[in-house]
Amino acid sequence: MEMTNPFYLTGIIPEKYFCDRERETDLIITQVRNQSNVLLTSSRRMGKTQLIRHIFNDERISKNYHTFYVDIYATGSLQEMVFFLGKAIYQELVPEGKKALKLFLSTIRSLAAAFSVNPVTGEPQVNLQLGDILQPELSLEEIFEYLEKADRPCIVAIDEFQQISRYPEKNVEALLRTQIQKMNNCHFIFSGSNRHILEQMFSSYSKPFYNSAQPVHLGCIERSKYVDFVVEHFREAGIEISPEVVGDCYDQFEGYTYYNHKVFHDIFAFAAPGEAVDGETVRKTIDAILEENGHTYSEIMSSLPIPMKQMLAAVAKENPARKPMSGAFVKRNALPSPSSAQKAIAKLLDEQLITYRVVDNEKEYSITDKFFERWLRETY
Ligand SMILES: Nc1ncnc2c1ncn2[C@@H]1O[C@H](COP(=O)(O)OP(=O)(O)O)[C@@H](O)[C@H]1O
Numbered sequence: 001m002e003m004t005n006p007f008y009l010t011g012i013i014p015e016k017y018f019c020d021r022e023r024e025t026d027l028i029i030t031q032v033r034n035q036s037n038v039l040l041t042s043s044r045r046m047g048k049t050q051l052i053r054h055i056f057n058d059e060r061i062s063k064n065y066h067t068f069y070v071d072i073y074a075t076g077s078l079q080e081m082v083f084f085l086g087k088a089i090y091q092e093l094v095p096e097g098k099k100a101l102k103l104f105l106s107t108i109r110s111l112a113a114a115f116s117v118n119p120v121t122g123e124p125q126v127n128l129q130l131g132d133i134l135q136p137e138l139s140l141e142e143i144f145e146y147l148e149k150a151d152r153p154c155i156v157a158i159d160e161f162q163q164i165s166r167y168p169e170k171n172v173e174a175l176l177r178t179q180i181q182k183m184n185n186c187h188f189i190f191s192g193s194n195r196h197i198l199e200q201m202f203s204s205y206s207k208p209f210y211n212s213a214q215p216v217h218l219g220c221i222e223r224s225k226y227v228d229f230v231v232e233h234f235r236e237a238g239i240e241i242s243p244e245v246v247g248d249c250y251d252q253f254e255g256y257t258y259y260n261h262k263v264f265h266d267i268f269a270f271a272a273p274g275e276a277v278d279g280e281t282v283r284k285t286i287d288a289i290l291e292e293n294g295h296t297y298s299e300i301m302s303s304l305p306i307p308m309k310q311m312l313a314a315v316a317k318e319n320p321a322r323k324p325m326s327g328a329f330v331k332r333n334a335l336p337s338p339s340s341a342q343k344a345i346a347k348l349l350d351e352q353l354i355t356y357r358v359v360d361n362e363k364e365y366s367i368t369d370k371f372f373e374r375w376l377r378e379t380y
Pocket residue numbers: 007008009010011013017018019020021042043044045046047048049050051193257258261
């Protein structure tokens with residue numbers, strides 16, 4: 001019989017295979033119950049989306065709230081966001097029965113035509129097309145009005161929230177903020193990886209979202225907890241791996257969740273019961289992953305203007321890069337000039353190819369994708 005791979009890389013992680021995050025789960029649940037909105041940030045692939053799912057599954061939430069999750073990463077306009085929000089709410093409510101549906105249709109009048117009830121079978125059907133959202137502002141208002149009337153308090157998670165700053169419509173932030181402020185029955189979890197943008201949105205005094213959510217920054221899963229998790233799941237499958245070997249991999253990827261998970265997923269996929277996994281297996285597995293991704297990485301590099309490419313290689317080499325716009329950094333890495341370095345950093349941040357964290361009041365830049373970072377160091 002095929003063993004389930006305990007290291008889930010996509011989709012919904014069954015509780016058994018969800019690692020730790022107990023403290024963060026409790027913290028966010030407490031905040032939501034205290035009627036606060038939450039701003040959840042972390043580096044990419046650290047575990048925000050999975051944490052939101054985990055929280056929504058927690059009995060303290062699932063028994064008392066309606067929960068809605070929308071990922072707006074791929075959206076480019078308010079219209080699209082409203083489209084996804086409308087769909088998410090409708091899908092959550094369909095199983096609730098006719099009454100909820102009727103209220104939905106009578107409140108969200110601007111979209112009612114798209115959410116209909118099949119006249120023959122009586123089944124609810126959704127026929128919403130992007131083009132149906134003719135008045136996104138009105139639809140948004142109606143959607144929120146509906147959530148206010150729901151029979152339970154609601155939690156709406158908007159993932160990759162930084163995208164709204166790219167919408168072409170004017171004043172989207174102010175518009176959303178005004179609506180959200182009016183609500184009593186509904187709380188929000190805003191989540192995203194782009195610190196650059198989210199920090200500007202939530203911590204600049206002049207911005208509509210200033211101070212409107214409790215910030216929660218998600219770090220790595222604690223080393224000992226992650227190590228125990230990995231060792232235990234291998235042991236259950238009859239495969240031996242030592243805490244040292246797992247810990248060493250964890251350190252190589254600075255505890256970033258996905259990269260470790262991908263390595264152990266692949267090791268697990270090829271290991272047979274009775275086998276022992278050592279450092280050599282880890283090394284080979286990482287090499288195979290880099291080789292597999294190499295093509296994509298080359299494509300990214302070839303699509304970048306030279307100053308960005310050079311900066312990317314320099315950041316990977318220095319990992320982490322401090323003061324990359326300084327004369328010393330520019331000279332050390334043979335970059336054209338500090339002003340070009342500054343532009344390159346801004347663009348790379350914008351494309352989320354690099355990210356930063358603040359240590360002792362100083363920004364430390366690194367490559368967002370840890371496999372890419374290794375590949376860059378090995379290739380340039
Ligand atoms: N608590 C966890 N337990 C097990 N795997 C996790 C956990 N958190 C994250 N992962 C792994 O890392 C991947 C990335 O997590 P995700 O929540 O999508 O990150 P983010 O939303 O921060 O970019 C997941 O698909 C999964 O493989």
